[in-house]
Amino acid sequence: MVTCAVGPDSLQGIPRQQTNPGRWNGEGWGSFVSDLKRQGVDVREGRADRSLYRTDGGGVAQGMAHGVVIARSAQQIATILRAAQTHGVPVKTRGGGLTTEGESVAFGGLLVAMNGLSRVRAIDKDSLTVRTEAGIYWHSLAETLRRQGLDYLSAPLNLTSSVGGTLGVGGVDVNSAKYGCSADQAVALQVVTPTGETQECSETENPELFERVLLGHGQFGVITEATMKVRPYTPCSMHYFYYSSLRTAIEDLQLVSNEGAADYCGILTMLDRAVNLLVAFDSEERERQFLSRWRRRLRGYGEFGFAARMAVHYALRPWRVREALYLRDRKNALMPEFEPPHHIRKGKIVDRTVVFSRAVWKFWGGQQMVIPDLSTSAEKFVEAVERGNAVCREYFPHYTLYCVGIKLNGWRERYELSCIPRDAEGMAWGCEFEPMLKGATYSRDHLQSFKNAIYDIGLDMNTSYYRFGGMMKGYIRRAFGDELVDKHLALKRKADPAMILNADVIF
Amino acid sequence: MKDYRACTGCGICVLPCPVWQQTRDLSLTLAGRALALQGGATAGELRESLEACVTCGACEPVCPEEIDTVGMTLELRKAAPLFLPELHAKNGQKGSFLPGDSLRKHRLCDVVLERLTVSPVDGSDIAAAIEAGRPIAPDRLTQFLESLTGTELIADDGILHRPLRSWGFTVIGLGEALLRRRPALHATDLYVIETRGYHADFPRLVRFYDELRQRVGCEMNLDLQRAAIATGAASLQHRTGRGQVEAAEQARWILEGRDVKRVVVECVDDIEPFAQITDVPVVHLAEVTS
Numbered sequence: 001m002v003t004c005a006v007g008p009d010s011l012q013g014i015p016r017q018q019t020n021p022g023r024w025n026g027e028g029w030g031s032f033v034s035d036l037k038r039q040g041v042d043v044r045e046g047r048a049d050r051s052l053y054r055t056d057g058g059g060v061a062q063g064m065a066h067g068v069v070i071a072r073s074a075q076q077i078a079t080i081l082r083a084a085q086t087h088g089v090p091v092k093t094r095g096g097g098l099t100t101e102g103e104s105v106a107f108g109g110l111l112v113a114m115n116g117l118s119r120v121r122a123i124d125k126d127s128l129t130v131r132t133e134a135g136i137y138w139h140s141l142a143e144t145l146r147r148q149g150l151d152y153l154s155a156p157l158n159l160t161s162s163v164g165g166t167l168g169v170g171g172v173d174v175n176s177a178k179y180g181c182s183a184d185q186a187v188a189l190q191v192v193t194p195t196g197e198t199q200e201c202s203e204t205e206n207p208e209l210f211e212r213v214l215l216g217h218g219q220f221g222v223i224t225e226a227t228m229k230v231r232p233y234t235p236c237s238m239h240y241f242y243y244s245s246l247r248t249a250i251e252d253l254q255l256v257s258n259e260g261a262a263d264y265c266g267i268l269t270m271l272d273r274a275v276n277l278l279v280a281f282d283s284e285e286r287e288r289q290f291l292s293r294w295r296r297r298l299r300g301y302g303e304f305g306f307a308a309r310m311a312v313h314y315a316l317r318p319w320r321v322r323e324a325l326y327l328r329d330r331k332n333a334l335m336p337e338f339e340p341p342h343h344i345r346k347g348k349i350v351d352r353t354v355v356f357s358r359a360v361w362k363f364w365g366g367q368q369m370v371i372p373d374l375s376t377s378a379e380k381f382v383e384a385v386e387r388g389n390a391v392c393r394e395y396f397p398h399y400t401l402y403c404v405g406i407k408l409n410g411w412r413e414r415y416e417l418s419c420i421p422r423d424a425e426g427m428a429w430g431c432e433f434e435p436m437l438k439g440a441t442y443s444r445d446h447l448q449s450f451k452n453a454i455y456d457i458g459l460d461m462n463t464s465y466y467r468f469g470g471m472m473k474g475y476i477r478r479a480f481g482d483e484l485v486d487k488h489l490a491l492k493r494k495a496d497p498a499m500i501l502n503a504d505v506i507f
Numbered sequence: 508m509k510d511y512r513a514c515t516g517c518g519i520c521v522l523p524c525p526v527w528q529q530t531r532d533l534s535l536t537l538a539g540r541a542l543a544l545q546g547g548a549t550a551g552e553l554r555e556s557l558e559a560c561v562t563c564g565a566c567e568p569v570c571p572e573e574i575d576t577v578g579m580t581l582e583l584r585k586a587a588p589l590f591l592p593e594l595h596a597k598n599g600q601k602g603s604f605l606p607g608d609s610l611r612k613h614r615l616c617d618v619v620l621e622r623l624t625v626s627p628v629d630g631s632d633i634a635a636a637i638e639a640g641r642p643i644a645p646d647r648l649t650q651f652l653e654s655l656t657g658t659e660l661i662a663d664d665g666i667l668h669r670p671l672r673s674w675g676f677t678v679i680g681l682g683e684a685l686l687r688r689r690p691a692l693h694a695t696d697l698y699v700i701e702t703r704g705y706h707a708d709f710p711r712l713v714r715f716y717d718e719l720r721q722r723v724g725c726e727m728n729l730d731l732q733r734a735a736i737a738t739g740a741a742s743l744q745h746r747t748g749r750g751q752v753e754a755a756e757q758a759r760w761i762l763e764g765r766d767v768k769r770v771v772v773e774c775v776d777d778i779e780p781f782a783q784i785t786d787v788p789v790v791h792l793a794e795v796t797s
Binding site for chain 1: 515516517518519521522531532533534538539542543545546547548552553556569571572713714717730731732733763764765
């Protein structure tokens with residue numbers, strides 16, 4: 001039997017081993033690999049090949065696959081999954097690997113690097129759709145679309161999130177209040193089921209599979225190709241409004257989002273002292289409408305007005321000088337990154353995803369990231385954010401909140417076990433709570449305790465979460481209830497008899 | 508600058524990487540090397556990855572952690588050096604212009620010398636040794652440095668830009684030197700920047716070329732991050748027939764979806780891959796500079 005190493009060796013010559021008896025621990029690996037090799041699948045088992053996938057964007061969960069395969073075709077993935085069912089070997093699919101709870105980390109078994117499937121198949125300018133292999137990064141898709149004067153609708157503010165991975169969990173952008181989550185952009189999918197059948201699905205063809213796979217956390221199949229809506233590319237103009245009250249900023253976010261006053265809208269904070277409401281527009285016409293109809297209804301300040309208020313605030317509270325200096329330094333470092341001259345044309349930002357994603361990684365990224373979140377209905381949102389903010393203050397000196405609205409086009413089956421809360425109508429609201437961990441050292445216990453404290457708010461208020469898989473899966477039954485989870489477990493067992501596909505994510 | 512330990516695995520560096528563009532294999536990229544090293548891999552285990560890299564340097568300016576990506580790769584190569592062809596430098600010359608190995612042998616070298624009115628110095632053996640991860644004999648290095656004259660060097664091979672700066676010289680690329688002479692460029696051109704020099708001085712040159720692009724209105728081999736897409740043709744591996752990156756494929760990707768009437772390149776190595784895949788004229792910048 002091949003024992004399962006769970007991470008890089010902590011001590012030279014003493015490999016860390018999987019000791020959880022409930023987990024698969026190497027049975028059948030040898031015959032599985034022989035079977036795959038016989039069928040022409042290249043399985044890499046070297047340390048260098050495996051160790052580069054040992055963690056995810058969160059950097060907290062650590063695991064080592066027994067072997068890695070670079071995805072090359074749907075047929076190859078079908079071969080792998082059929083063999084995995086036969087030999088009972090777990091298979092983990094990974095796109096950009098930007099999960100934070102270990103969802104894309106393989107704790108033994110086979111890891112399939114989906115970004116090997118990255119070709120854009122076809123662009124239809126008439127119907128405004130693109131057909132692409134699903135392992136492609138959103139940014140690579142944008143590079144191809146831009147040459148045709150097109151852009152995707154919405155995607156996470158991470159250049160290296162993959163299309164397939166995003167469709168499997170949702171995908172939220174600052175224009176999700178206009179377009180909905182990324183999963184709702186999908187028109188059709190090619191899916192390899194856990195038993196190795198390649199099927200096409202859409203709202204009209206195999207609709208049950210379509211609804212299970214979208215927002216399905218990789219439980220019901222591997223998305224190998226996707227047809228998605230696209231739009232003509234436009235540069236956008238940005239406006240920032242500053243608040244010192246979370247509640248007021250959230251109310252204005254909801255106003256702008258609900259009334260469709262902007263094409264992009266979101267909140268990004270420095271602690272809860274400097275709350276920034278970002279609004280942006282795809283056209284000058286939309287910008288003019290906003291300035292004439294909505295601007296005066298917003299209670300946020302411009303940069304200089306807010307700076308003056310903050311100066312007075314901290315002048316009266318000299319014992320908070322360190323906080324004031326932090327906010328000043330942070331703002332001075334951040335703002336130039338959001339307005340690099342070579343990404344600005346005539347006052348408009350021409351590559352917003354590049355600018356935002358780079359800034360996100362530069363200022364929020366790190367070796368470890370924990371980003372617990374709450375996803376709620378409109379009525380619960382302010383309270384959920386305020387309670388989550390209080391938890392952040394308790395656990396960390398510095399943190400950021402990121403809030404957006406997510407448009408819903410009616411209730412869909414795909415939302416059942418997802419980040420979309422049951423009681424949301426028309427719009428769901430999400431807030432991420434992200435502590436600044438760079439340069440600081442926290443124990444895993446501290447980080448887990450923080451996440452639990454945020455998620456406990458969700459249980460108390462009956463909300464949903466974006467990241468409830470992996471290390472947070474203990475919350476699934478408590479948040480969604482036994483009846484719904486058992487229903488999905490039965491569906492999973494039927495679709496994946498050996499329970500080999502993306503184990504440890506949900507089930 | 509930081510080393511591989513600072514890598515967060517964001518993967519942004521793979522986006523402009525020619526090796527990634529063609530293989531979609533993370534293990535052959537800078538991110539793959541950094542993450543594998545974090546996981547305990549040795550330079551020897553990364554030999555294939557180190558051989559694949561064309562050292563275009565596009566990974567460096569886009570890295571949010573500001574890791575010395577090129578330095579890291581070149582340092583690792585010292586433990587797994589590339590094949591190095593025998594190069595005999597012409598000694599005894601003194602000057603401020605360093606034509607790359609390809610340009611030195613090309614008919615256009617005389618055209619460039621005429622346009623720039625500079626004296627050439629042969630540093631192709633130094634450039635190749637740096638790129639391959641091979642040691643440079645101290646005597647040869649001293650001799651080379653003593654042969655450099657003038658207040659500003661012009662180095663055609665961008666691999667030399669960083670080391671020359673670290674040795675205290677002011678250095679610009681051949682493209683920048685010729686662009687100062689206002690060559691005849693048109694809005695219908697595809698202008699192909701030499702990638703190594705560009706990425707080695709990115710904060711300054713991204714503005715320089717952005718201004719050129721706005722002034723002329725031409726297309727460039729830039730991606731949405733403003734990294735320059737390399738053909739890989741200038742790499743040592745390509746020049747010695749050991750490259751994994753198909754230069755013509757890269758040229759095809761650069762041209763995809765772009766309607767241009769002419770391709771103007773800064774680096775002579777880029778002429779051939781473009782000429783292979785397009786019917787429009789492919790010319791060197793020196794040929795459109797008077």
